[in-house]
Amino acid sequence: MSREMKFEVENRKCIKPSTATPTELKTLKLSLLDQLSPNIHGNMTLFYPHTNTTTLPDFSTKSQLLQTSLSQTLSRFYPIAGRLHDAATVHCNDHGALFIESLTNASLSDILTPPNFDTLQCLLPSADTSMLLLVRFTSFRCGATALTISLSHKIADIATVIALLKTWTAACAGATPPELPELALGAALFPPREINPGMSASVNTVSSEKFTSRRFVFDASKVRELKEKVKGALGEGEGSVVFEPSRVEVVLALIWKCALSASRAKTAAFKRSVLFQAVNLRPRMEPAVPDVAMGNFVWALAVTAEEESDVELHVLVRRMREGMREFVETKAERFKEDGAFGVVMESLKERGEVISNSVVVYKCSSWCKFPLLKVDFGWGEAVWMCSVNKMVSNTIALMDTRDGHGVEAFVTLDHQDMTFFEQHQELLHYALLNPTVI
Numbered sequence: 001m002s003r004e005m006k007f008e009v010e011n012r013k014c015i016k017p018s019t020a021t022p023t024e025l026k027t028l029k030l031s032l033l034d035q036l037s038p039n040i041h042g043n044m045t046l047f048y049p050h051t052n053t054t055t056l057p058d059f060s061t062k063s064q065l066l067q068t069s070l071s072q073t074l075s076r077f078y079p080i081a082g083r084l085h086d087a088a089t090v091h092c093n094d095h096g097a098l099f100i101e102s103l104t105n106a107s108l109s110d111i112l113t114p115p116n117f118d119t120l121q122c123l124l125p126s127a128d129t130s131m132l133l134l135v136r137f138t139s140f141r142c143g144a145t146a147l148t149i150s151l152s153h154k155i156a157d158i159a160t161v162i163a164l165l166k167t168w169t170a171a172c173a174g175a176t177p178p179e180l181p182e183l184a185l186g187a188a189l190f191p192p193r194e195i196n197p198g199m200s201a202s203v204n205t206v207s208s209e210k211f212t213s214r215r216f217v218f219d220a221s222k223v224r225e226l227k228e229k230v231k232g233a234l235g236e237g238e239g240s241v242v243f244e245p246s247r248v249e250v251v252l253a254l255i256w257k258c259a260l261s262a263s264r265a266k267t268a269a270f271k272r273s274v275l276f277q278a279v280n281l282r283p284r285m286e287p288a289v290p291d292v293a294m295g296n297f298v299w300a301l302a303v304t305a306e307e308e309s310d311v312e313l314h315v316l317v318r319r320m321r322e323g324m325r326e327f328v329e330t331k332a333e334r335f336k337e338d339g340a341f342g343v344v345m346e347s348l349k350e351r352g353e354v355i356s357n358s359v360v361v362y363k364c365s366s367w368c369k370f371p372l373l374k375v376d377f378g379w380g381e382a383v384w385m386c387s388v389n390k391m392v393s394n395t396i397a398l399m400d401t402r403d404g405h406g407v408e409a410f411v412t413l414d415h416q417d418m419t420f421f422e423q424h425q426e427l428l429h430y431a432l433l434n435p436t437v438i
Helices: 032-036 059-076 108-112 117-123 158-173 185-189 220-234 247-267 313-330 339-354 415-421 425-430
Strands: 007-015 027-029 041-048 083-086 089-091 097-104 133-139 145-152 211-218 272-280 298-305 359-366 384-386 395-400 407-414
Touching: 007 059, 032 185, 032 339, 041 108, 059 097, 059 133, 059 145, 059 158, 117 211, 145 158, 211 220, 211 247, 211 415, 220 247, 220 313, 220 425, 247 272, 247 313, 247 359, 247 395, 247 407, 247 415, 247 425, 272 313, 298 313, 298 339, 407 415
Parallel strands: 097 133, 272 359, 359 395
Antiparallel strands: 007 097, 027 089, 041 145, 041 384, 083 089, 133 145, 211 407, 272 298, 395 407
């Protein structure tokens, strides 16, 4: 008989910056994009296997090293140790971040062969959400560990998380830390404004108690096959423009197509659909915004499928490419200083016009090309990373496979839609449904 998995919290500690924040830096203005970002915590869990060597520290020593180095890191990223004062201000009061130590009687292979989203939720920190950063460090029976970082979306995008992790891992290694974060650049580029408290830059996708998350893995050879299929279709027709589609474009187009097919299985009627893609503004601004700038430099690009004939892979890919080009040419450059407010208001108005009761909305974030599996605190690189979505349906999150050439997709849909989606033959030709990680 298999053992019942137990997850027990051993310790809760408040980690404060190692150096007090000077009085003149106690108030930090957030940017307009931060203002509009939801005050929810995004999470990622990194899994580290046990290595049979006597030179590696035990769990207690690792935990103490993480806490000490986090304290040093927070002295650089001091707003993260503060508290939100209002939608546009952080009170940098050094109240700290939460660090939880926990134990489980499960082994890493119990968790990852294959991963189970209900079990993965047990690794998330749950606590007072007034704290902007929550960390949970878990020890497995086999000696492996998992580290979950849960950071408020109000002050951070994925690039901010990576910058934080680079400083943290450098502190763990006693190495020279990377360049100082630029904490006030967001508000300088996108000054906060008086706005309606109900306004949000986030896209409210279907929120339901009955949604299900599944993991699909597209290995490199299947991604190449999918690209060739799309390129072949793009070349059909006189005057067709053929371009090299990206991994994200082809995988996302396939998921969107199959999700719409699953949605249509309930109603039999085609419904207009909108896919909102999170666009990283940092490299698309002039001059480019550095990755060490703290805050949100992300905007949602809307791609639409108006008619049933639009729901072909090459058509969806072309729509994504054209939408991105138009966005970069007409809007990205205007996301500067006072111009940002006009673009934001215009985009929110357009978004309201696009979304209606008869439109099926999906939302995608891609973490591909971000070095998430390279995060090394001193006991090797992570064997896997995941982000558990507990809040909204109709979302797609993409990340690299370990070799950097395939794509892992975490798809969350209405429970009934998922029943059809996970059996879609075209999807299963290219993707493996939740294969074992180790």
